[in-house]
Amino acid sequence: MKAKRMTVIIAVAVLLSSCSNANGDGSGGNSEKKGVRNLQTLPIPSIKDDPAYGKYEEPISINIGFKIPDEKNATGETNDNNPVSRYFEKITNIKVSHSWEAKRDEAFIQKVNLSIDSSDIPDAMVVDRNQLRELVENEMIEDLTKVYEQYGSSLVKAMYDSTKGIALQEASFGGKLYGLPNVAIEADAPSLLWIRQDWLEKLDLQPPKTFDDLERIAKDFIERDPDGNGKRDTIGLPGDKKVVHGQQKAGLNDFDTLFSAYHAFPKNWIKDGDGQVVYGSITPENKLALAKLADWYERGIIDNQFVLYKEAQEPIVANKTGMFFGPWWTPYWPLAEAVSNDTKAEWRAFAVPLDSEGMFITHMSPTTDRFLVVRKGYEHPEAVVKMLNVFTRLERRQDPNSAEVKSLDDFSAQTGIQLRSYYPFDLLLDYADAITQRYVNVQKALRGEIDPTSLDPDTKQVYEQSVAEKENPKKNMDGWKAAKASEYGGGLLYTTDMVQVRGIFYGTTKTMETKWPGLQKLENETFLKIIVGDEPISAFDDFVAEWKRQGGDRITEEVSKLVNGKS
Incomplete structure (x- = not known):
């Protein structure tokens, strides 16, 4: 198959409306279709030669809001004085102090809100999209346009460029x-179907493409003793009480891909075929998906015990199922444990089921959800950009042979503390297409087309683990995890021609602050009850009416104004 890659095509409801979905009614959000991939290896300038990292001649200070990591500090170290902070200060001559600290997301968000409400924000901090909007509206933060253009490192800019402009657009208002x-x-969003290939071969079954194929395989896995223990104790398709993850990254046993095949995108704000903003959970396509799932549950295609599991991975690690939906990284967890429990297991991933036009459809997660901002009036806004440059370079191991970086890695290995726990800001960057990019380069290195020593550190590690797995496939589980995640996860996403549907709104409106928890509870309970047969499929229509009545219509109006008014 000729390898292709997704390119960003911002086209509201165009692609999906141009091809009929399962009920002949096209709907979708911003959709993107794959194109030809262009891989480039960027030169890595010396940290001493690149002005993006330029060290101040005289020390400067910056006060920040700091998110305390869950890990405990190493003996003798503190959150603002540790090997990592000292490394950053040595390179930049920037002294970072903590105006305040907060542990875990909820407490940190409250601290940020308090800072905003009191008009007393630190020199820099990380905020969510709602806080960003409030800060902009109240003119409390700096315009970073020119500072970023002048001081953003080539590495950071390349990572933002990999989003085709989406990341920076999300952080911009009025062109600033x-x-x-x-x-x-990007690879974290699609939910793939993982199947035991050894079971398919034992039962002489072909890999699935359609809903009917998936149903047939599930029935055979239930009835034909694929594990060969003489018992009828295997299940078909496991599920998750959440039903779908929606805007979130893909999770284990979700049904998101089944909804997407019907062109239903629950929990995502999208635009319909007429270009109108709509909440994805209330469109008619959801009713078709729910009817299919309810039918499968009633006939045992979907495991009738899935609502009773304490942990979603239970039937997977116990090798009681031969199929489940999950993201590209499942070989790392829970498949590594499943294979350890049954070394005969051979899992592969498939981008299925396809829609009625033979396309694989997937919704996407937000490109970004956190933003590093600078207090208006802070005299060194470029210092914040330089700090981002420095810890992103460290995170991506752009200086792996540096004695100082090796010392930091030794510190991490000895203490068990991740270096990122000591970064000044909880804001990690990577290439949006990092997983498919690594897959392609690993495959080239394995074929001898490129020198493995030229690979970036992350890719080189995957390459080395893949080599180890090929040399000793059953005994090197670290190699097995990396090789299978790359080949069957990243490789599948790279070679699959797919349509991506991106939500158009990920924030919170005024009415959402009070009404959203109740509306989410109504939605989650209705979807689950319909699937397990506690409610008839007609309950979906009642849910839509009630959702609208309880504030959904007002929220839709608010979202529409924000979507159409943001420049």
Whole structure:
């Protein structure tokens, strides 16, 4: 198959409306279709020669809001004085102090809100998209457009460029950049169907493409003793009480891909075929998906015990199922444990089921959800950009042979503390296409087309683990995890021609602050009850009416104004 890659095509409801979905009614959000991939290896300038990392001649200080990591400090170290902070200060001559600290997301968000409400924000901090909007509206943060253009490192800029402009657009208002966003990995969003290939071969079954194929395989896995223990104790398709993850990254046993095949995108704000903003959980396509799932549950295709599991991975690690939905990284967990329990297991991933036009459809997660902002009036806004440059370079191991970096890695190995726990800001960046990019380069290195020593540190590690797995496939589980995640996860995403549907709104409106928890509870309970047969499929229509009545219509109006009004 000729390898292709997704390119960003911002086209509201165009692609999905141009091809009919399962009920002949196209709907979707911003959709993106794959194109030809262009891989480039960027030169890595010396940290001493690149002005993006330029060291101040005289020390400067910056006060920040700091998110305390869950890990405990190493003996004798503190959150603002440790090997990592001292390394950063030595390179930049920037002294970082903590205006305040907060542990875990909820407490940190409260601290940020308090700072905003009191108009007393630190020189720099990380905020969510709602806080960003409030800070911009109240003119409390710096315009970083020129500072980023002048001081952003080539590495950071390349990572933002990999989002095709989406990340920086999310942080911009009126054409001005007010925050430095994090970048999520695209591959984390699609939910793939993982199947035991050894079971398929034992039962002489072909890999699935359609809903009917998936149903047939599930029935055979239930009825034909694929594990050969003489008992009828295997299940078909496991599930998760959440039903779908929606805007979130893919999780174990979710049904997101089944909904997407019907062109239903629950928990995502999208635009319909007429270009109107709509909440994805209330569109008619959801009713078709729910009807299919309810039918499968009633006939045992979906495991009738899935609502009773304490942990979603239970049937997987016990090798009681031969199929489940999950992201590209499942070989790392829970498949590594499943294979350790049954070394005969051979898992592979498939981008299925396809829609009625033979396309694989997937919704996407937000490209970014956090933003690094600078207090208006802080005299060294470029210092914040330089700090982002430095810890991103360290995170991506752009100086792996440096004695100082090796010393930091030794510290991490000895204490068990991740270096990122000591970064000044909880804002990690990577290439949006990092997983598919690594897959391609690893395959080239394995074929001898490129020198493995030229690979970036992350890719080189995957390459080395893949080599180890090929040399000793059953005994090197670290190699097995890396090789299978790359080949069957990243490789599948790279070679699959797919349509990506991206939500158009990920924030919170005024009415959401009070109404959203109740509406989410109504939605989650209705979807689950319909699937397990506690409610008829007609309950979906009642849910839509009730959702609208309880504030959904007002929220939709608010989202529409924000979507159409943001420039």
